[in-house]
Amino acid sequence: MLSVDTAVVEGGIAGLTTAAKLAEAGQSVALLERDRIVTGVTGHTTAKLTSLHGLPYHHLADSFGVEDAGRYAAANEAAIDDVEATVGTLDADCGFERMPAVTYVGPDGESGVGTVREEVSVARQLDLPASFVGSSSLPDDGEAGVRFDEQAVFNPRSYLLGLAERLAEGADTHLFEETTVTDVDDGEPCTVTTDRGTVRADDVVLATHFPIVDRGLYFSRLEPKRSYLLAVELGGTPPSEMYYRTGDPHFSLRPLPGEGNTALVGGQNHRTGHGSPTVDRYRRLAEQARARLDVESIRYRWSTQDFTSVDTVPFVGPSPLADHTYIATGFGGWGMTGGTVAGRLLSDRILGRENDWASLYSPERLTVTASARKFASHNRHSMEHYLEDYLLNRPPERPLALDPGEATVIEHEGESVAAYRGEDGEYHTVSAGCSHMGCLVEWNDGERSWDCPCHGSRFDVDGTPLETPAVEGLEQLDFGSD
Ligand SMILES: Cc1cc2nc3c(=O)[nH]c(=O)nc-3n(C[C@H](O)[C@H](O)[C@H](O)COP(=O)(O)OP(=O)(O)OC[C@H]3O[C@@H](n4cnc5c(N)ncnc54)[C@H](O)[C@@H]3O)c2cc1C
Ligand code: FES
Known part of the structure; x- marks a missing residue:
């Protein structure tokens, strides 16, 4: 079994930046990515590298205080400089x-x-x-x-593939693509279970966009x-x-x-x-x-x-109720600097270095003033869906007859079924209950995927998970058709 200092789960900007910083400091690192690296949101972003995230500073100064607003500014400005400095050390043309x-x-x-x-x-x-x-x-x-x-501006794909190439050359660094992490046991050492084996690590960074092990009620x-x-x-x-x-x-x-x-x-x-x-x-x-x-x-x-995140500042730091697991999420559409800040914060924390931004980004923070409105509306939304799906609006029970390219959710023998008929006429039928917490998925015709309205999981037409928080896919169902 592979044993490393730190296991980093995901190959987007947050994970790759953290892994690179730890490796530079001499740590042995294993990076585990479900897909190929830089194919998640990081590979599809607009890639503006800026500390101007909409109009954030008046809100931050009001609800977090001027000192924390200053920390946010400093962290994101430093992230731009950090990327520029790193670009200078890579062979790749990163379009910076x-x-x-x-x-x-x-x-x-x-x-x-x-x-x-x-x-x-x-x-x-x-x-x-x-x-x-x-x-x-x-x-x-x-x-x-x-x-x-x-x-x-820059090209995050060239930048991160350059970082990954350097990581892969290290004697003590291991990159595993097409490796899905299914569980993390926080211990001494931690055990990271994947569909291809197990890794032991002193510390684990879970940067899977939405943490796949939810010890902090992140879904809310x-x-x-x-x-x-x-x-x-x-x-x-x-x-x-x-x-x-x-x-x-x-x-x-x-x-x-x-x-x-x-x-x-x-x-x-x-x-x-x-x-x-x-x-x-x-x-x-x-x-x-x-x-x-x-x-x-x-x-x-x-x-x-x-x-x-409900208060607009990302959650980066030690996961609640864990001693050696760290998370990075909630970048709010600004993860180019946010993911770079996460790399710095998490590597500093794991290496035992002080970091002045840590308390602002702490996943354990309580920010009632900054988060109350969004917290209430987000959870009302999810709860309404859950109740509607289970009590009020059960899907209709009807025979499955779709034209090619069409999709629907129906009830069949007490089970909710999500059905899509491909352009080739073939039916794809899966359970419509989201594998995260059971809300009914909705059809996304633009992407041809099943998307969950409660917390954002997404699935391919054959039930394969595309987007966290879901780790498991939707169960495939054998279903009669016309
Ligand atoms: C339309 C759009 C435009 C944007 N434009 C900008 C911009 O201009 N500037 C900016 O700063 N930010 C922008 N962002 C935000 C930014 O792109 C994201 O915040 C950032 O890319 C998130 O990076 P990440 O590393 O957290 O996640 P991702 O890049 O999504 O990586 C998550 C990875 O985790 C992997 N994974 C999931 N589950 C598992 C598992 N069980 N085991 C192993 N691996 C797993 C996935 O396969 C994926 O590769 C934009 C976002 C959107 C939606
Ligand atoms: S129930 Fe949470 S994402 Fe579907």
């Missing part, structure tokens, strides 16, 4: 480029010009490179914006959100800044340096398992892009999801 980041509000934004001015003022007090931007320098209907200088403290991206070919040169429109509708824009006139646009955020039909989301995002930009063609489209 410094540029300003702008968050702006439109006339219908939830925050007005006054809020933007306050954000600039708080950010400047925190030594952030912030300035106010008026409507004449903003895209489309922007009324006011906050601009942070010296932010960056993390809200899952999907959003949509298009790679568009523009008629003219893309802007040399990155933009984020807050309020309704959210809209994100970043240039892709080195890719000619291609730019990435994003938006259409919604809670996972809600907001169908999702194919319409791509159409609406394309309309928004065309209304704002000179779009010649759409080259690619995809969607992905992230989890936001």
Whole structure:
């Protein structure tokens, strides 16, 4: 059996950064990834590297205090420098480029010009490179914006594959892809059980996006959100800044340096398992892009999801009720800096180094003022679904007859069945009860997946888990068809 100092579970930015920092410090490390590395959200992100996460600083200063808002700022600014320094040590071309980041509000934004001015003022007090931007320098209907200088964009896939290559060369580092971790026993040493064997480790980092071993009731403290991206070919040169429109509708824009006139646009955020039909989301995002930009063609489209903590600060640190297990999650759509901060925090903690940001990010923190509203709405949502699924709206009992490409949830002999008929006419029938906590899954027509509206698990049409918190798949059912 393999024994290492630290086992890191997942191969996205949080896990790979942590593993790299521990290996650099001389630790033996095993990294265990269910899929191939950098194929999760990290491989499908917009990859803005910025400490300007929407309009965060006024909220942070109000609900956490100015000192903690300053820690958040310092941690995320340090993450940009950290990535830049690491890029300099890699052979890979990571497309790292410094540029300003702008968050702006439109006339219908939830925050007005006054809020933007306050954000600039708080950010400047925190030594952030912030300035106010008026409507004449903003895209489309922007009324006011906050601009942070010296932010960056990069290609996280090239960057992390470069880090992984270096890890794989180490005598004491082990990278296991297509290896699903099914359990972690927190002990001395810890035991990490996978579908391909067992690893012993003094410490375990669980960075599986949503922790697969939930000792901190994270399902009640993390809200899952999907959003949509298009790679568009523009008629003219893309802007040399990155933009984020807050309020309704959210809209994100970043240039892709080195890719000619291609730019990435994003938006259409919604809670996972809600907001169908999702194919319409791509159409609406394309309309928004065309209304704002000179779009010649759409080259690619995809969607992905992230989890936001109920108080908006990620959970990074020791897992509650465990001595040697650590978690990193809840990046809220800003995990490029967040995952890099996690790498620094977790490696410092495991190596016994002090870190001034630790208490702010602690998964055990209690932040009633900052989290009350989101905590209540997230859990009301999940509870409503659970009750509706089990008491009020049982799926209809009817014969299974679908056209190719169609999907439905029906009741059959007391069991809820999720059925999809492929374009080739073949039926795929699985149990509709989510393997996490039993809510009924919903069809996502854009991605052809079964998505859980309660806490964000997602499954392929054959029941294979695609997104945590679920670890187990949906049970395959043998079901008659027309
Ligand atoms: C549309 C969109 C745009 C975004 N844009 C930005 C941006 O511009 N800037 C920014 O900072 N952030 C952005 N983010 C957020 C950022 O991409 C994420 O926060 C970050 O990539 C999360 O990284 P991660 O390492 O936590 O998770 P992931 O990259 O998702 O990695 C999780 C990994 O865990 C593995 N795993 C799961 N279960 C198991 C198991 N049982 N055993 C082993 N492995 C397992 C999965 O296979 C997966 O590879 C965006 C997010 C979205 C949704
Ligand atoms: S994700 Fe929790 S019940 Fe489905």
